[in-house]
Amino acid sequence: MYKFEDDSFMLHTDLYQINMTKTYFEKGIHNKKTIFDLYFRQMPFDNGYAVFAGLERMIDYLQNLHFSNSDIAYLETLGYEEEFLAYLKTIRFTGTMRSVLEGDTVFNNEPLVQIEAGLAEAQLIETALLNIVNFQTLIATKASRIRQLVPNDNLMEFGTRRAHEFDAALWGARASIIGGFNGTSNVRAAKLFGIKPSGTHAHAMIQAFGNDYDAFKAYADTHSDCVFLVDTFDTIKSGIPTAIKVAKEYKDKINFVGIRIDSGDIAYLTKQARKMLDEAGFHDAQIIVSNDLDEVTILSLLSQGAKVDGWGIGTKLITAFDHPALGAVYKLAAIEGDNGEWLNRIKISGNIEKVTTPGKKNLYRIINKDTGMSEGDYITVYDEKIDTSEPLLMFHPVHTMKKKLVKNFEAVELLHDIFVDGELVYESPSVLEMQKNCEENLNHMWEETKRFLNPQEYPVDLSSKLWNIKNDLVETLSNQVLE
Numbered sequence: 335m336y337k338f339e340d341d342s343f344m345l346h347t348d349l350y351q352i353n354m355t356k357t358y359f360e361k362g363i364h365n366k367k368t369i370f371d372l373y374f375r376q377m378p379f380d381n382g383y384a385v386f387a388g389l390e391r392m393i394d395y396l397q398n399l400h401f402s403n404s405d406i407a408y409l410e411t412l413g414y415e416e417e418f419l420a421y422l423k424t425i426r427f428t429g430t431m432r433s434v435l436e437g438d439t440v441f442n443n444e445p446l447v448q449i450e451a452g453l454a455e456a457q458l459i460e461t462a463l464l465n466i467v468n469f470q471t472l473i474a475t476k477a478s479r480i481r482q483l484v485p486n487d488n489l490m491e492f493g494t495r496r497a498h499e500f501d502a503a504l505w506g507a508r509a510s511i512i513g514g515f516n517g518t519s520n521v522r523a524a525k526l527f528g529i530k531p532s533g534t535h536a537h538a539m540i541q542a543f544g545n546d547y548d549a550f551k552a553y554a555d556t557h558s559d560c561v562f563l564v565d566t567f568d569t570i571k572s573g574i575p576t577a578i579k580v581a582k583e584y585k586d587k588i589n590f591v592g593i594r595i596d597s598g599d600i601a602y603l604t605k606q607a608r609k610m611l612d613e614a615g616f617h618d619a620q621i622i623v624s625n626d627l628d629e630v631t632i633l634s635l636l637s638q639g640a641k642v643d644g645w646g647i648g649t650k651l652i653t654a655f656d657h658p659a660l661g662a663v664y665k666l667a668a669i670e671g672d673n674g675e676w677l678n679r680i681k682i683s684g685n686i687e688k689v690t691t692p693g694k695k696n697l698y699r700i701i702n703k704d705t706g707m708s709e710g711d712y713i714t715v716y717d718e719k720i721d722t723s724e725p726l727l728m729f730h731p732v733h734t735m736k737k738k739l740v741k742n743f744e745a746v747e748l749l750h751d752i753f754v755d756g757e758l759v760y761e762s763p764s765v766l767e768m769q770k771n772c773e774e775n776l777n778h779m780w781e782e783t784k785r786f787l788n789p790q791e792y793p794v795d796l797s798s799k800l801w802n803i804k805n806d807l808v809e810t811l812s813n814q815v816l817e
């Protein structure tokens with residue numbers, strides 16, 4: 335299908351990255367060491383936390399980073415010169431990558447991924463890294479929001495048909511599992527990522543047989559686990575009674591898992607369904623619902639006392655319907671000076687929240703040892719030591735009068751070495767382990783951070799040392815502009 339057998343992801347970048355690389359190369363600064371930070375500024379869905387996802391794909395991308403022959407030949411047709419192309423051919427990822435882990439709860443304005451690499455290398459990978467993290471983190475976060483509402487129910491991701499093409503369906507399914515879903519209808523995702531495939535059947539099958547009874551029987555003849563879709567003609571008058579009838583006729587010949595309702599008033603219908611199934615003795619039969627569900631409809635259905643055991647959620651999850659982009663950015667924080675020292679770099683903005691935090695940094699989660707709960711995240715200069723034997727002063731980086739003194743705490747490092755000087759030193763766990771990691775992270779978060787609506791802002795603070803460095807740099811640069 336693709337025209338080039340050696341197509342690579344290297345050109346999955348914005349043209350301006352290649353143009354900047356050309357400038358760096360021709361000016362001889364392409365190998366200067368740099369630090370880039372990847373972070374987002376606004377909490378998605380106005381949620382109190384986000385769930386990080388995308389690391390495994392970033393690793394795969396960086397491991398295979400190279401311009402293929404056809405990439406180079408294509409760039410030649412765009413007019414890039416031979417010497418520059420010869421240099422591009424040599425590019426591999428030889429830098430150091432540090433990252434938070436998949437399933438970690440993360441927050442705005444903290445470095446999630448830190449790349450320490452030559453300027454050209456670090457620049458060229460920006461677009462792909464953002465492309466991966468922005469989507470996967472968004473979907474994992476939405477999945478986790480849904481999971482918080484129904485901690486014990488079966489959550490199935492049904493979105494492939496409405497996803498923004500194949501890749502979104504695949505990686506979105508995986509992200510949903512990291513955020514807490516039990517299974518996905520996408521069989522390829524299940525195969526590739528070792529996750530649970532889940533599914534029932536569609537109206538087409540009932541239509542093919544012409545009536546509920548023949549269709550359910552046909553399904554029962556050909557499967558042991560049976561979930562019957564009961565809303566094709568009339569849920570109360572035909573679908574549910576017929577499902578019960580077939581389940582009684584087949585008794586132990588099938589495992590009557592339950593029914594699915596995909597239209598109508600879900601609160602009313604599930605209450606009726608529960609009554610009818612219970613009266614027939616099928617107390618364990620599950621009621622699964624679907625139809626354009628999201629957090630808001632689920633919350634409303636719960637408040638109406640809907641009787642639901644399983645939720646199939648597609649369109650609104652896989653497209654992150656109410657907040658379609660995370661908005662993560664990738665900013666240069668430091669560059670090597672002529673004598674090998676780090677020169678801090680900053681991007682000034684009229685909006686104080688958008689001013690970048692300069693330099694090579696470390697990120698810690700401050701866990702209160704008395705409560706086991708997280709007091710906030712704390713960003714330091716990379717070689718700064720946190721003295722856990724002394725109380726720690728945490729203060730809001732913009733509204734500095736908001737402060738607290740934390741005692742008896744531990745500082746857990748959140749950025750892990752993934753590549754060191756080009757060598758992969760990290761092995762990704764299974765997707766289910768990532769889901770477990772997410773649950774464990776959430777166990778350290780206060781309910782006030784996790785609540786669905788208007789959560790409390792989670793502190794992401796700078797150490798005094800880093801705060802001073804940032805403010806001094808802002809001061810110096812704004813004075814320069816004035817002069």
Ligand SMILES: Nc1ncnc2c1ncn2[C@@H]1O[C@H](COP(=O)(O)OP(=O)(O)OP(=O)(O)O)[C@@H](O)[C@H]1O
Pocket residue numbers: 596597598599600601602624625626627631634635638
């Ligand atoms: N009791 C309820 N309270 C709140 N929302 C509900 C309730 N029951 C269903 N919904 C939601 O209302 C919307 C109904 O959409 P719509 O009118 O398109 O469905 P429908 O006509 O019942 O079914 P369809 O068009 O799929 O055959 C869906 O998003 C559904 O999840």
Ligand SMILES: O=P(O)(O)OC[C@H]1O[C@H](OP(=O)(O)OP(=O)(O)O)[C@H](O)[C@@H]1O
Pocket residue numbers: 492493495496536596624625626627646647648649650
């Ligand atoms: O509603 P979602 O959250 O996206 O979940 C997936 C939907 O996909 C199927 O519908 P189908 O493609 O047959 O369309 P329809 O039910 O909207 O007619 C299924 O019956 C669900 O309703």
Ligand SMILES: O=C(O)c1cccnc1
Pocket residue numbers: 492493519532533534535536594624646648
């Ligand atoms: O298995 C199902 O019921 C299913 C799968 C995809 C989309 N809608 C429903």
